[in-house]
Amino acid sequence: EVQLVESGGGLVQPGGSLRLSCAASGFIFSDHYMDWVRQAPGKGLEWVGRTRNKANSYTTEYAASVQGRFTISRDDSKNSLFLQMNSLKTEDTAVYYCARLGRGRGLDYWGQGTLVTVSS
Amino acid sequence: AIQMTQSPSSLSASVGDRVTITCRASQGIRNDLGWYQQKPGKAPKLLIYAASSLQSGVPSRFSGSGSGTDFTLTISSLQPEDFATYYCLQDYNYPQTFGQGTKLEIK
Numbered sequence: 001e002v003q004l005v006e007s008g009g010g011l012v013q014p015g016g017s018l019r020l021s022c023a024a025s026g027f028i029f030s031d032h033y034m035d036w037v038r039q040a041p042g043k044g045l046e047w048v049g050r051t052r053n054k055a056n057s058y059t060t061e062y063a064a065s066v067q068g069r070f071t072i073s074r075d076d077s078k079n080s081l082f083l084q085m086n087s088l089k090t091e092d093t094a095v096y097y098c099a100r101l102g103r104g105r106g107l108d109y110w111g112q113g114t115l116v117t118v119s120s
Numbered sequence: 121a122i123q124m125t126q127s128p129s130s131l132s133a134s135v136g137d138r139v140t141i142t143c144r145a146s147q148g149i150r151n152d153l154g155w156y157q158q159k160p161g162k163a164p165k166l167l168i169y170a171a172s173s174l175q176s177g178v179p180s181r182f183s184g185s186g187s188g189t190d191f192t193l194t195i196s197s198l199q200p201e202d203f204a205t206y207y208c209l210q211d212y213n214y215p216q217t218f219g220q221g222t223k224l225e226i227k
Contacts, residue, residue, distance in 0.1 A: 044207065044219075044220050044221045045156070045158070045207050045209075045218045047209070047215060047218060050214075061214040061215065063215045064121065099164075102166070102175075104169050104170065104173060104175075105152075105154070105169045105211060106166045106168075106169030106211075107154070107164075107166055107209075108166050108169075108175065110165070111163065113163055
């Protein structure tokens with residue numbers, strides 16, 4: 001069974017940093033591109049970014065709103081995905097989901113989400 | 121960035137109704153579009169990918185169509201479990217962008 005479990009969320013002050021993790025199981029993690037998607041309270045979904053797989057040099061893509069502040073990485077030996085968030089702003093407050101890009105395209109599996117609150 | 125505009129933003133319907141939700145892209149995106157369902161407090165769920173391909177395990181009452189700039193998600197006969205918020209997502213280029221969502225409510 002495919003599972004994605006996020007962790008690392010919490011309360012952080014503006015300007016601070018936080019590192020989210022996503023533990024994957026039940027599939028060959030190293031084969032897949034992986035995404036982060038967020039949802040501010042009461043708002044819609046926002047795509048945050050993507051890491052490609054080793055075959056595609058682990059290259060990354062980001063939304064403009066997080067470019068230069070957030071970094072996506074992965075450790076295939078530990079089946080783990082990460083989101084390093086720096087220079088956090090109040091508008092980064094959201095539930096953060098990790099998601100797998102399926103073979104047929106589309107984000108076919110999602111974690112349960114982890115809440116990040118940026119507030120003083 | 122490509123803008124995705126969904127309509128309507130909200131919709132009231134009854135069990136058994138046929139419902140259509142539309143997503144329009146600000147430029148052509150071939151068929152690089154997915155549809156997602158989200159229930160309160162839950163992660164989104166993939167329904168349709170590549171505009172018209174039904175994700176494994178998704179009931180056949182869901183269907184998608186369109187290419188270029190105009191896309192539709194159709195639910196042929198609403199079931200109680202279908203009341204949720206629906207989002208489109210373009211994966212034609214980066215940054216990928218979601219529509220603003222369509223909340224489907226019980227009439």
